[in-house]
Amino acid sequence: MKPLVSVLMTGLFLCAPAHAAELSVAVAANFTAPMQKIAEAFEKETGHKLVLSYGSTGKFYAQIKNGAPFEVLFAADDETPARLEQEGQSVAGTRFTYAIGKLVLWSKQPGLVDEQGEVLRTGAFERIALADPKLAPYGAAAMQTLRKLGLADALGSKFVQGENIGQAYQFVATQNAPLGFVALSQVFAEGRLTEGSAWMVPETLYEPIRQDAIILARGKDNPAAPELMRYLRGDAAKAIIRSYGYGL
Known part of the structure; x- marks a missing residue:
C-alpha cells in the first residue's frame, strides 16, 4: 500500500492542469479593472498564470522595441499593435479588437x-x-x-x-x-x-478608441498566449468587458 501522502500527491498531480504556463502581459491602464477579473477567471479555468503590467500604450511600445519581455499586448488603440505587426515584433494574424x-x-x-x-x-x-x-x-x-x-x-x-x-x-x-x-x-x-x-x-x-490585443514575438511558443486570446473572445470575458461600459 502506498503511503497516504504519496497517494494525495499523486491525486493533486493528476488534477493539476497540463502544460500550465506563465504569460507576461502588458495591459493598457484603462483596462486594469476588467483585466484583473478576466485574469482571475482565466487562471482558474486554464491553470495558466498571467503576470500583468499596466501602463501607457506609447510607453509599452517603446519598451517592446527595446526588448522588454512582454508576450501579449492589450493596447488602448489599434495603431500600436498594427505597427508592431508591420515591424515584425508580433505573431501575424493574432491581432483583434477586444474592446471599444x-x-x-x-x-x-x-x-x-x-x-x-x-x-x-x-x-x-x-x-x-x-x-x-x-x-x-x-x-x-x-x-x-x-x-x-x-x-x-x-x-x-x-x-x-x-x-x-x-x-x-x-x-x-x-x-x-x-x-x-x-x-x-x-x-x-x-x-x-x-x-x-x-x-x-x-x-x-473623438475618433473611435478601438483597443486591440496581439501576441508579441516573445509569446510565439507560449501555449498560454493563444489560450488567452481564445478566452477573450468567449462569452465570460465579453460579459466582464461590457460590465465596465466598453463596447464590443
Whole structure:
C-alpha cells in the first residue's frame, strides 16, 4: 500500500492542469479593472498564470522595441499593435479588437460635472486632468474633444497631464484636479457610475478608441498566449468587458 501522502500527491498531480504556463502581459491602464477579473477567471479555468503590467500604450511600445519581455499586448488603440505587426515584433494574424473604449469627463464631486459637459465652457475650475495625448489614446481623444468644442486653447493652462489614463484618474480621484477626462471603465461598474458626477462624451467628438490585443514575438511558443486570446473572445470575458461600459 502506498503511503497516504504519496497517494494525495499523486491525486493533486493528476488534477493539476497540463502544460500550465506563465504569460507576461502588458495591459493598457484603462483596462486594469476588467483585466484583473478576466485574469482571475482565466487562471482558474486554464491553470495558466498571467503576470500583468499596466501602463501607457506609447510607453509599452517603446519598451517592446527595446526588448522588454512582454508576450501579449492589450493596447488602448489599434495603431500600436498594427505597427508592431508591420515591424515584425508580433505573431501575424493574432491581432483583434477586444474592446471599444469610451471617454468620460468625470469629477469625484457630485454635481460638479453636468450631463451636457457645459462645465467646460464655464471654466469654473482650477485644473483639469487628462492623459498625455502623445502616449495615451485616451489623452488624444480628450484633446480631439476639446479642439472640436473650441476649448483646447482656452483650457490649456489648466491641464494636468498624467503619463497614462491611470495617472489622470488618480489626479481626479485624489481631488488634486477637480475634474478630468478618464476612461468610462474607471468610473463605471455593473451598469452604473460608481461615484461623483460625469458627462459621457459623445463619440462624435473623438475618433473611435478601438483597443486591440496581439501576441508579441516573445509569446510565439507560449501555449498560454493563444489560450488567452481564445478566452477573450468567449462569452465570460465579453460579459466582464461590457460590465465596465466598453463596447464590443
